[in-house]
Amino acid sequence: MPDFILDVQGLETTFKTPDGVIHAVNGVSFGLAEGETLGVVGESGCGKSVTMLSVLGLIPSPPGKVVTGKAIFSRQDLLKMSKEDLRHIRGSQISMIFQDPMTSLNPVLTIGRQLTEPLELHLGMTKEQARERAAELLRMVGIPNGKERLNDYPHQFSGGMRQRVMIAMALSCSPQILIADEPTTALDVTIQAQITDLVKRLRDELGMAIIWITHDLGVVAGLAQRVLVMYGGYIIEEAPINELFLNPEHPYTIGLLGSLPRVDELEHTKLLSIEGLPPVLYQKPNACPFAPRCKWAMEHCWNENPPLLEVGPEHRAACWVDTRTGRHR
Amino acid sequence: MSTNNDVLLQVEDLYVHFPIYSGFIRRQVGAVHAVDGIGFAIKRGETLGLVGESGSGKSTTGRAILQLLRPTSGSVHFDGTDLVALKGEKLRHMRRKMQMIFQDPYASLNPRMTVGEIVGEPLIVHNMAKSSEVEARVKHLLEVVKLEPSFSSRYPHEFSGGQRQRIGVARALALQPSFIVCDEPISALDVSIQAQVVNLLEDLQGQFNLTYLFIAHDLSMVRHISDRVAVMYLGAIMELASRDEIYLRPLHPYTQALLSAIPIPDPIADSKRKRVILQGDIPSPVNPPSGCRFRTRCPIAQEVCAESRPEFREIKPGHFVACFFAERFL
Numbered sequence: 001m002p003d004f005i006l007d008v009q010g011l012e013t014t015f016k017t018p019d020g021v022i023h024a025v026n027g028v029s030f031g032l033a034e035g036e037t038l039g040v041v042g043e044s045g046c047g048k049s050v051t052m053l054s055v056l057g058l059i060p061s062p063p064g065k066v067v068t069g070k071a072i073f074s075r076q077d078l079l080k081m082s083k084e085d086l087r088h089i090r091g092s093q094i095s096m097i098f099q100d101p102m103t104s105l106n107p108v109l110t111i112g113r114q115l116t117e118p119l120e121l122h123l124g125m126t127k128e129q130a131r132e133r134a135a136e137l138l139r140m141v142g143i144p145n146g147k148e149r150l151n152d153y154p155h156q157f158s159g160g161m162r163q164r165v166m167i168a169m170a171l172s173c174s175p176q177i178l179i180a181d182e183p184t185t186a187l188d189v190t191i192q193a194q195i196t197d198l199v200k201r202l203r204d205e206l207g208m209a210i211i212w213i214t215h216d217l218g219v220v221a222g223l224a225q226r227v228l229v230m231y232g233g234y235i236i237e238e239a240p241i242n243e244l245f246l247n248p249e250h251p252y253t254i255g256l257l258g259s260l261p262r263v264d265e266l267e268h269t270k271l272l273s274i275e276g277l278p279p280v281l282y283q284k285p286n287a288c289p290f291a292p293r294c295k296w297a298m299e300h301c302w303n304e305n306p307p308l309l310e311v312g313p314e315h316r317a318a319c320w321v322d323t324r325t326g327r328h329r
Numbered sequence: 330m331s332t333n334n335d336v337l338l339q340v341e342d343l344y345v346h347f348p349i350y351s352g353f354i355r356r357q358v359g360a361v362h363a364v365d366g367i368g369f370a371i372k373r374g375e376t377l378g379l380v381g382e383s384g385s386g387k388s389t390t391g392r393a394i395l396q397l398l399r400p401t402s403g404s405v406h407f408d409g410t411d412l413v414a415l416k417g418e419k420l421r422h423m424r425r426k427m428q429m430i431f432q433d434p435y436a437s438l439n440p441r442m443t444v445g446e447i448v449g450e451p452l453i454v455h456n457m458a459k460s461s462e463v464e465a466r467v468k469h470l471l472e473v474v475k476l477e478p479s480f481s482s483r484y485p486h487e488f489s490g491g492q493r494q495r496i497g498v499a500r501a502l503a504l505q506p507s508f509i510v511c512d513e514p515i516s517a518l519d520v521s522i523q524a525q526v527v528n529l530l531e532d533l534q535g536q537f538n539l540t541y542l543f544i545a546h547d548l549s550m551v552r553h554i555s556d557r558v559a560v561m562y563l564g565a566i567m568e569l570a571s572r573d574e575i576y577l578r579p580l581h582p583y584t585q586a587l588l589s590a591i592p593i594p595d596p597i598a599d600s601k602r603k604r605v606i607l608q609g610d611i612p613s614p615v616n617p618p619s620g621c622r623f624r625t626r627c628p629i630a631q632e633v634c635a636e637s638r639p640e641f642r643e644i645k646p647g648h649f650v651a652c653f654f655a656e657r658f659l
Contacts, residue, residue, distance in 0.1 A: 043519040158610045188382035188546065190607045193590035197606055215520060218549075218592030222599045241596045259524035261553030263576065263591045264598060270531075271553065273524035277489050 004031035004072075005176060005209060006055070006094075011069030011079075013047075013054045016062060023281040024050045026233040028069075032177065037203065037210040039224030039241070041217055041256075043278055047233040048213045052179050055079075056096060057086045073177075092122040095170040099182040101162035105154040111138075111165055112150030115172060122173045137168040142198060160191035164198065171202065179211045184219060196223055217260060221245060226314075229253050232279045232289030235308060239315040249317035251294045288320070296321045300328060337508060337540050338371040338394065343403035345386070345393045349615065362614045363389040364400075365564035365622075368641070373507075376534065376541040378555030378572070380548055380587075384611055386564040387544045388432075391510040394542065395427055396420060407508070425455055428501035432513035434493035438485040444471070444496055445481030451503045470499040473536075474529060491522035498529065508540045516547060527554060548591050552576050560584045563622040564614055566641060570648040580644060580655040583623045621652070629654055 013025040025047045032038055042048045053059050055071045055078055071078040073094065078086060090096075098104045106114060115137060116130035125133065131150065138146030141164040154162060163183055170178055180199070184192040196219060203210055214220055220227055220241070227244045229237040229252065237250040248254045258272030276293040279285075288294070291301040300320045308316040309329060322329050346360040364386045371377045381387045392398040394405050396412050405412045412423060431437035438447055449467045452458040458466050468478035474495040485493055494514060501509055511530065515523040527550065533539060545551050551558055552572060559569040560583065568581040579585045586605040593599045607626045612618055618625050624634040633653055641651040644659070 043521060160610055188611070189548070189590045190382060190587060191610065192592075193604065193606050194608075196592075197604075216592065217520075217594040218599075221594050221596040222592050245595050245597075256520060257594060259521050260594050261527075261549045262593060262595070263549040263552055263588065264593055265549075265552060268553070271524040271528055273528055274521040275525070277491070277522075278519070 003033060005034050005074070006032040007070075007072040008051075008055060009070040009072075011051060011054055011071065012067040013050050013059060013064060014067055015064050020282045023284050024064075024233050025054060026281070026284055028230075028233075028235055030228055030235065030238070032209050032211060034176075035203075035207050035209055036226065037212060037224045039220035039227040040211060040213045040230060041215065041220055041227055042230035043215055045278055045280065046230040048230045049181050051230070052096070052181065052211060052213060056090055056094065056179070057081070057083070058090075058096075088122070091118050091175075092173040093175055094177040094179065095173070095175040096179040096181065097163070097166045097170045097183050099185050101159065101166045101186075102154065104166060105162060107154050110151055110153055111157070115150070115165070115169055118169065118172050133172070134168075137172055138165070140171070140202070141165070141168045142194075143168075159187055160194060163187065163191075163195055167195075167198065167202070171206070171208075174206065175208055177209045177211065179213070181213045182215070183212075185214070185216070192219070199223070217245075217256065229256070232281055232285070234289060234305075234318060236290065236318045237316070238308065239312075239317075243312065243315050247312065247315070249311045249315065249323065250290075250319050251296050251321070251323055252290050253317075254323060255293075288318070296323055296326060298328065335372045336370045337373045337408060338542075339404075339406040340370070340390075340394060341368045341404045341406075343367050343390070343393060343405065344401040345389050345398060346401045359615055362564050362617055364393060365617070366403075367561075367564075367566045368403075369559055369566065369569055371508075371540055371542060373540055374534075374538055375556040376543050376554055378551035378558040379542060379544045379561060380546060380551050380558060381561035382546060382587075382611055384563070384614060385561040386614070387561050388512055390561070391429070391512050391542060391544050395424070395429055395510055397429070421455075425457075425504045426506050427508040427510070428504065428506040429510045429512060430494070430497050430501050430514045433517050434490050434497055435485075435517070437497055438493055440485055443482055443484055444488075447485070447496060448481070448499045448503055451500060455504055457504060466503070467499075470503055473502065473533070474499045489522075490518050491525055494518060494526050495529065498526075498533070502533065502537070505537070507538070508542070510542045510544070512544045513546070514543075515550065516545065523550070530554070548587065560587065563611060563617050565622055565651065566649075567623065567652070568648075568650045569641075570650075574648050578658075580648065580650045580658045581623075581652050582627050582629055582654075585658075586626075586628075629657075 009029045011025055011028045015022045015024055028051050040048045054066045115134035119125045119130040119133055135146040143164055184195050224241050226240050228235050231252050237253050255274040274293050279289050285305055288301045288305050291297040306318045306320045308318045311317045343364055344366055345364040346362055348357045349359045351358045379387045393400045445467050448470055449463040452463050467481050471478050476495050515526050543554055555572050557571050558575040560567045562583050568584045586607045589605045609626050620636050621634040621639050624630040639651045639653045641649055644650050644655055
């Protein structure tokens with residue numbers, strides 16, 4: 001589709017380990033529209049972070065390797081770009097924030113130095129201009145006395161404040177796309193609410209597209225317009241936000257929603273748990289990767305891995321079974 | 330001290346301060362007020378949920394109850410005996426009846442011991458089984474937590490997070506305790522695995538008539554598993570009530586803000602909610618704010634809140650709250 005600002009096609013990434021090659025991402029395709037917030041949900045090891053790191057060329061190689069695929073951004077394929085060109089895009093047009101703000105900030109440089117670096121590098125600002133802009137960025141992400149705090153080091157900030165600094169840094173060059181990899185997972189709920197609120201406000205002000213990677217379906221519910229659910233390196237369901245929560249089609253999505261207790265739950269019901277464990281794929285499966293844990297699994301599921309099938313308007317799921325009838329689609 | 334038979338654990342006026350030393354002669358210059366005067370009771374067979382943000386003192390409370398950390402002052406009556414006054418052999422004897430499940434299943438199992446040794450060790454230490462019986466007991470315990478008995482000869486690294494947490498549960502059950510402190514037992518696990526462990530804990534509670542203190546920061550899970558819930562902030566309990574009271578009719582502004590900050594996995598319900606977003610961070614427990622500790626972030630704070638500490642009072646039967654202005658939410 002032409003109106004996607006980021007269009008990823010057939011992405012495959014593997015990691016070489018002493019035990020064999022792990023297929024972390026197995027043919028992932030998705031698009032991101034301008035100004036859209038896309039949630040990417042899945043458990044640890046499902047390939048959600050690796051997908052985004054692959055797109056940005058941040059997979060350590062070796063052991064990692066992007067085997068095949070395309071990632072079209074402003075008519076260029078990010079996966080074929082030289083390291084130099086990619087570095088210009090990263091941090092200026094596409095930027096990323098990570099889960100742990102302490103390990104992603106340099107502890108021996110002041111916040112000011114770390115904030116002004118991309119401004120001088122990508123936008124060619126002078127030192128004074130960059131400091132001016134950095135203070136403004138800190139104000140924008142809700143850090144009071146931005147100007148004085150530029151001289152502080154990361155350890156002088158709390159977890160929530162550090163994540164605000166990371167966001168300020170990511171936004172410094174007004175990117176078109178912000179990729180957020182579990183940015184609130186390490187934070188307390190009251191601080192998480194502050195950060196998601198801040199991101200929503202900035203999104204509306206700046207009109208950037210956001211890819212929000214998380215394992216928390218609750219965070220996605222309040223933030224995203226469309227959601228991808230990943231499992232075993234595949235996208236197994238894709239739907240607009242309300243559709244996904246009202247009519248989940250894939251047994252894994254149904255299980256995931258059922259295994260969450262709700263803070264607004266009135267009656268005590270037993271949680272639906274998904275038995276078994278997520279797979280580690282040493283080879284690309286010929287069967288549905290979820291089949292061993294699926295209560296609806298039928299013969300076809302063990303013989304052929306289902307592709308993403310159209311199951312409703314803008315709603316696709318990779319499952320042979322219609323869970324409402326229990327029959328083959 | 331109430332002699333009510335229903336009460337298994339009674340905590341009164343519990344303080345845990347960690348001294349801070351500084352200077353050449355290591356003089357004490359201050360203290361971290363980790364737990365600052367809390368009191369509650371847990372009834373036999375019930376689950377008390379203890380929630381709060383990081384640094385609120387909830388784990389310290391759990392450890393101080395089991396005497397893994399000695400409280401600075403206060404009393405902890407377990408089955409009528411004050412644990413704080415006990416030491417040595419007598420305390421060790423009481424420990425049989427109270428066990429703990431830890432947060433990190435990767436750090437709480439010795440990597441050089443087999444599962445059989447880990448689960449069997451408490452039995453040997455407390456002379457609860459002859460060495461010839463240990464193996465059979467271990468196999469039975471593994472079955473109870475829904476693991477294969479044949480796993481007993483394997484090492485912890487061979488297991489996933491959820492399975493390791495089951496091993497931790499089996500170890501806690503080995504001495505047939507009546508009380509278990511669950512210190513964030515699921516927060517290191519993936520969502521689909523969390524439900525497995527919580528369901529197991531619920532099953533075991535019914536099976537062995539266990540009493541739980543369930544410590545967590547995930548308020549949705551606490552609502553799911555608890556009968557009553559206590560909300561902690563900066564070393565003090567702000568509110569304590571039955572599960573439905575806390576979640577449906579919270580009276581403390583902190584509880585209200587905490588509840589409204591939890592994301593609900595339902596976009597339609599989520600968009601209808603009123604959100605109270607707290608400003609700022611949790612203050613340092615080294616010098617907590619004067620008066621009410623929540624006043625620096627409280628949306629309804631007034632002058633009196635800085636002057637004196639609000640009493641933790643029973644505002645209606647079974648519903649305790651530490652706020653001067655809780656009446657306005659009744």
